[in-house]
Amino acid sequence: MFSTSVTVISTVMALSTPATQINIPTFPPVGIEAQTKDTSTSFKPIYSISKSKDLIFSDEYINAINTLHSYLSLQYDWDGYGGKAPTFDIISAGEKLLLQFQSYAFKAPKIMLSGSAEIGFYWENGNEYAEITCDNSESYTFVYMKGKVPFIEEDKIIHNAFSSDLTTRISNINRNV
Numbered sequence: 001m002f003s004t005s006v007t008v009i010s011t012v013m014a015l016s017t018p019a020t021q022i023n024i025p026t027f028p029p030v031g032i033e034a035q036t037k038d039t040s041t042s043f044k045p046i047y048s049i050s051k052s053k054d055l056i057f058s059d060e061y062i063n064a065i066n067t068l069h070s071y072l073s074l075q076y077d078w079d080g081y082g083g084k085a086p087t088f089d090i091i092s093a094g095e096k097l098l099l100q101f102q103s104y105a106f107k108a109p110k111i112m113l114s115g116s117a118e119i120g121f122y123w124e125n126g127n128e129y130a131e132i133t134c135d136n137s138e139s140y141t142f143v144y145m146k147g148k149v150p151f152i153e154e155d156k157i158i159h160n161a162f163s164s165d166l167t168t169r170i171s172n173i174n175r176n177v
Contacts, residue, residue, distance in 0.1 A: 060108040061098055067111045068094050068119070083115035089137035094119045096158050097132060097140065104167055107174045123173045130170050134158065144169045 057065055074085035086094075094111075101109060101121070109121035109132075122131035127147050134140040140158055144151040144166075153163060 057098070058102060058108075061102050064098055064108045064111055064121075065095070068098070071113055071119070074113075079115050081115055084117040086113065086117045086119055087137075090117060090119055090134065093134050093137040093140075093158055094121075097121060097134065100158075100162065101170075104162065104171075106170050123170055125173045128169075128173045130166075130173055132166075142166050 068091055071086050072088070072091055074083075076085060077083060078085055098108075098121075107123065109123050112120040112122065114120070116135065118133050118135040120131050120133040122129065124130075129143075129145045131143050132140050133143075138158060139155045142153040142156060142163075151165065151169070153166060156163070
């Protein structure tokens with residue numbers, strides 16, 4: 001039987017164990033439903049086991065998750081200017097956004113943290129810039145700039161699908177990198 005190796009990392013949402021290498025059978029045993037997805041460069045199984053797919057991040061997203069998790073150790077005044085540390089709920093919201101970014105096949109974003117405990121994700125390429133920020137666990141703001149022309153979507157619900165404007169603009173930035 002063939003098998004493939006997948007890295008499963010801990011997430012704040014799941015409160016699972018530290019990163020672990022596991023072998024997942026290419027041809028699932030009886031009782032486990034699986035789907036396959038052709039990614040053009042490799043053939044990877046996608047398992048339909050509830051919630052387990054939410055714990056698997058691609059290699060390019062692991063650094064982003066680790067950065068996000070490192071914010072949990074911050075204290076008040078982390079920046080020397082009275083910076084507030086992000087809450088557990090904000091970190092969890094950030095994970096949800098990273099999962100959505102990955103599901104839309106966006107390249108992993110760069111991550112930023114403000115002194116007001118707002119977490120941001122951004123992509124840039126030439127004169128194009130896009131960022132998604134969240135300062136609470138329920139919603140985010142999307143800002144896109146091309147040259148000096150802004151496009152803004154505010155108070156978008158994290159659990160909802162992204163707008164076509166957002167996905168098109170971030171995909172275009174990613175395509176041109």
